Amino acid sequence: MANIIKCRGFILKTIPFKESSLITSVLTNRLGKVKLLAKGVRRPKSKICGAMEPFNLDEVIFYKREFKEIYNLSDAVVIDSFEQIRHDxxxxxxxxxxxxxxxxxxxxxxxxxxxxxxxxxxxxxxxxxxxxxxxxxxxxxxxxxxxxxxxxxxxxxxxxxxxxxxxxxxxxxxxxxxxxxxxxxxxxxxxxxxxxxxxxxxxxxxxxxxxxxxxxxxxxxxxxxxxxxxxxxxxxxxxxxxxx
Ligand SMILES: [Zn+2]
Known part of the structure; x- marks a missing residue:
């Protein structure tokens, strides 16, 4: 059984995975630190890619499965990208x-x-x-x-x-x-x-x-x-x- 989780989280780090995906480490408000696999986000048309920048605060939706260490990210929407920080x-x-x-x-x-x-x-x-x-x-x-x-x-x-x-x-x-x-x-x-x-x-x-x-x-x-x-x-x- 997979649980759908929707929560807020800060992107702590992302690393490329295979050709077009990313594994991201997210500090969430409810579950602490989770690892999420963002499939296909490095493709040019990905809508989620911009949400994967470090220290973004996002709303993330993912499927939590038992006995897994990395969950599949289903959606991510930027709540705050801290634009003023990114200028310097x-x-x-x-x-x-x-x-x-x-x-x-x-x-x-x-x-x-x-x-x-x-x-x-x-x-x-x-x-x-x-x-x-x-x-x-x-x-x-x-x-x-x-x-x-x-x-x-x-x-x-x-x-x-x-x-x-x-x-x-x-x-x-x-x-x-x-x-x-x-x-x-x-x-x-x-x-x-x-x-x-x-x-x-x-x-x-x-x-x-x-x-x-x-x-x-x-x-x-x-x-x-x-x-x-x-x-x-x-x-x-x-x-x-x-x-x-
Ligand atoms: Zn002493």
Whole structure:
């Protein structure tokens, strides 16, 4: 028995399949991440092809079958193509960071409305803000997404012993331990973060309005790749290197 499903979803990624088809990974509002086979959409007359662009918000209709990992897409209609983002390569590159993150980290078919709504807020933020802060927005939302993935950095006190850490110039942040550490729990994956950077990291998790200084942004970007590699199953995001 096949169930017809109609729901909203963001296109996270598409890959060509055979001569004229695509396999697309979609973050839906109701079923979490699903894989859909869009047959024949790369033919010139396909009506669905335009709906398959990354980070489009579409209404998709597909047939869900038991014991299948990929479902046949029956129709897709664009609800929002985030046109304002597509005018600037900087915005596009930023948008793709969270798409790649969710495509690589979300388990298949586990409803995750938090991820869906964070991606929505991210793309809306990206299109409304000045292009100069595209990188800031991408890194801030990537860090916010760590919270949903259960790997939010521990920033309140020493992640190992919970001793409070004195407010001096630099703070030791252990990539392996996933948070700030006291002298006793210093290890060889420690990076030094300045106080403003720690405050910025905290504010990313507590505030909706963001202001991040460039210095803090650089310090954050420097440890992100290693942090994701350690805490998210050797995760590597190709899109991060295009971020400016
Ligand atoms: Zn400690």
């Amino acid at each position: 390569p900087e915005r596009v590159n930023a948008a793709l960071v969270l798409c790649e993150f969710y495509n690589k980290t979300l388990p298949a078919e586990e409803a995750d409305y938090q991820a869906f709504s964070l991606l929505m807020r991210f793309l809306n933020g990206l299109r409304n803000a000045d292009v100069s802060v595209a990188r800031t927005i991408a890194l801030a939302f990537l860090l916010k997404a760590f919270s949903g993935a259960g790997v939010m950095p521990h920033l309140e006190n020493c992640v190992r012993c919970h001793k409070s850490i004195l407010n001096n110039g630099k703070v030791d942040f252990s990539i392996n331990a996933g948070g700030i550490v006291c002298d006793e729990h210093y290890d060889d994956t420690v990076v030094f973060l300045s106080r403003p950077t720690i405050d910025t990291l905290r504010s990313i998790y507590t505030r909706t309005q963001l202001h991040i200084e460039d210095d803090a942004l650089d310090e954050i970007e420097n440890f992100l790749a290693d942090y994701m590699y350690v805490h998210l199953n050797n995760l590597h995001l190709n899109t991060l290197k295009h971020l400016k």
